[in-house]
Amino acid sequence: MTALTDFQRLEAQGSWRAAPDAPLREVIVSVGDATLVLSDPRTDRPLSHWSLPAVVQLNPGVTPAIYAPTTTGEDETVTIDDPLMIEAIARVQGAVASHRAHTGRLRNGLLVLAILAALGWLVFWLPGALIGHAARIAPPAQARDIGQAILTDLERGSGAVCHRESGQAVLNWLAPRLLGPDAAVRVVPGPLGGARRLPGEIYVIGSDLLQTAPGPEAAAAHLVAARLATTDDALRQAAVQHAGLLASIRLMTLGHLPQTAMQGFGAAMLMNPAPRPSDADLLAALAERGIPAEPYARTLDPTGQTVLPLIEGDAFRTTPPARPLLTDEQWLALQQICAG
Template identity: 65%
Template sequence: MRRDAMVAESHRKPPDHAHARLSLMTAPLTALTEFQRLEAQGSWRETPQARLREVIVSVGEASLTLMDPKSDQPLSHWSLPAVTRINPGKLPALYTPSSEAPDETVEIDDPLMIEAIERVQRAIASHRASPGRLRGVVTGLAVLVMLGGLIFWLPDALIRHAARIAPPAQARDIGLAVLADLERSAGAVCRRNSGQQVLDWISPDLVGADALVQVVPGPLNGARRLPGDLYVLGGDLLTTTPGPEAAAGHLIAARLAVEDKDVTLDVMRHAGLMAALRLMTLGTLPRDAMQGLGEAMLAEALPRPDLAALPPAFAERGLSTEPYARSIDPTGAAVLPLLEADPIRDGVPPAQLLTDEQWLALQQICAG
């Protein structure tokens, strides 16, 4: 007989101890709450030595109650999640309140009651397992997010740390490694002693006492700042301009365009994580760490500072902004603010950077 027929029949017949007694909910919500109350006759043994006793077994939402059929007084309460069937698949079904101490038992032969107990147990188990699965899923996702964050964040964090903690001497070595790769495309560093002496003499006033300025014969469209307060100047600025003012202006602009730690960080990102780890642990870089960086630099636009920051810096050194501006744009259209804010026009006394002999020696730094 189908379940709905069994339920309907149970409503038509008066309840007794030989058949299950039940009442339906008016608006069922879930499989667990299909029955408000389900009762059936059973045989209860309180201990293995006790005699069987007829009881009414009642299923609640989470408990199994055994009652005296004469007085309706509860004799025992069992927790449904802990109820264990001792003889699966056999009739009458034999249940115990705990698999760990199966002394107390009850026999039930009503199929509807047996099925109800199993359904309630399954529903409770499912309800209790779902939060655990959800926590497992959430925990798994959190771990994946953390691992993903580490994968994407940790390498850059280590590279940043390596760039930040590099002492000046180590930063200079990094800059020299970049310069060595730059020489592949821009030509070997010009090393004529008389010209380098002029650079070493003038560079403290332009870019700082600890700065080192080097010249390469190839055009750089200005000057570039490398790690370790190292500056590289294109030889074209020395051979195509009437005086040292344009070259001096490009060195000042290179200092203002980027901080030493920032350019070190950019270089270390090119070198990569393994180079950063080696730098932090051994203090040296792999020989090929900067390979290709010089060519990439030449292909990029030269970093330029904010034009508004240049006139005050030029004024401190008694320099006109016009030679620098005209070396960028001979027409002056793109650098009009520099021309209009020329400190010399505003009355700043012009400084003589170099003597004619010094300028000639500097122009010949790449000769011979």
């Protein structure tokens, strides 16, 4: 014991009681290697060994001091009146108490650090996890509501959705054939830089794709490209991320987002170019739907220099589709969707 370097050969007389009801017996008390040794003074035969760190004084602050190897007082005891021996044992008790306090502080410090780490992990992980969960579990009706809210935000910059009945009827007929049974296509007056896919299978195009094109093929190809380039799950995730944690919790608990949750999302979307799928995927999808690729490619680059793979890979480059995408009457009605 480092606390007893000054007392390594310390011995003192003491009165030992082997049990609470046993007679007192004179012993020699000596400090051993982390032990208190009680020996017979006549034969030097050890009678008992006590662990120094475990020794307790049953009458603190009193002389002669009574010690026991346990705190119960129901075991053997030894009475010592030698001040030097009492000081040695007290020093051991102080060293043990200091070590326990240090260990307790270290344990408490580690516990606090663990709690802070867990809280920090929750602070950084939990919001993203809740937002992601809210986006994943949103049913189709909620996804459509989110898409409609984004469309409303888009209208602030591109103008209100065009609602001419004859043109919308053409889109309602065309959308399931191009995009799937749940798709809905809307047209806004302003340009959007291509077609934009919104959550809930809502697709939006600008009227520029209808007014400046010789036919519906370019607009149709843009819609197909929007479908291939993004997924509804990714769109919902981005939208709910924009809405924030509190809005996500509201979506999970009440089933809808606050009215202002998507404010600014449409404008942020238009700051980036419309996403494009790979040329191979788009060419395959257009060929399957009977849509030429070159009209789409020319809207990206009128010279054709940067879109040669799309032009050269067009399945209808030399032979037009067997059936036109729309009749002349349908195409005219679609072109006039924003008129009046």
